[in-house]
Amino acid sequence: MLFIFVILFSKTGIILKGHQSSHSSSLREDPVIGYTYIPNTKISGEDLKGEFPIFINKLGFREPDFNEYAVKSANKRVMILGDSFTFASGVREPFTDIIKSLFKKDIHKSVAVLNFGLPGFSTHNQIGVVKKYGYDIKPEIIVLAFYLGNDFRENLVPINDTKIINGYLVNNTVAWAG
DSSP states (O other), rough: OOOHHHHHTTOOOOOEETTTOOTTOEEEETTTTEEEEEEHHHOEEEEEEEEEEEBBBBSSSSSSSOOHHHHHSSEEEEEEEEHHHHHTTTSSHHHHHHHHHHHOOOOOEEEEEEEEEEETTOOOHHHHHHHHHHHHHSEEEEEEOOTTTTHHHHHOGGGGGGEEEEEEEOOOHHHHHH
């Protein structure tokens, strides 16, 4: 019975926008990953203290722009994959920033920690991120942040069954006709 509920719930056309309140065209389709935010834009997040800006880098993720030289010359490269928790929807400081600050305390190591989380991402999208950026970044460590609350459901929807409509992620082919 739970399995049937999960399948039905995953096919209900959920629009995934998280805690971001930005202009309606904030997402774009990507043939390898599925989707990313529009590169080099600013969206708004909101927490208990109010609204705050979230800057989207040139790759379409929440992260300052990667300095390619610094990333490639780092002793270790850590690629962190995930969904809204990794992206840090509704949070001013992603946990990836905390990890970076811990590595900065050790002056003998140069570690690049790269946040590749986006709201609504499934393992399908995350594999696409590794395929698209993994060869250039050459991470020694890949962390997959898997949230038990919804990631099983999101993995039931193939990457080609999602579409960006007016900047929003929709995973229901019936909704596309409307």
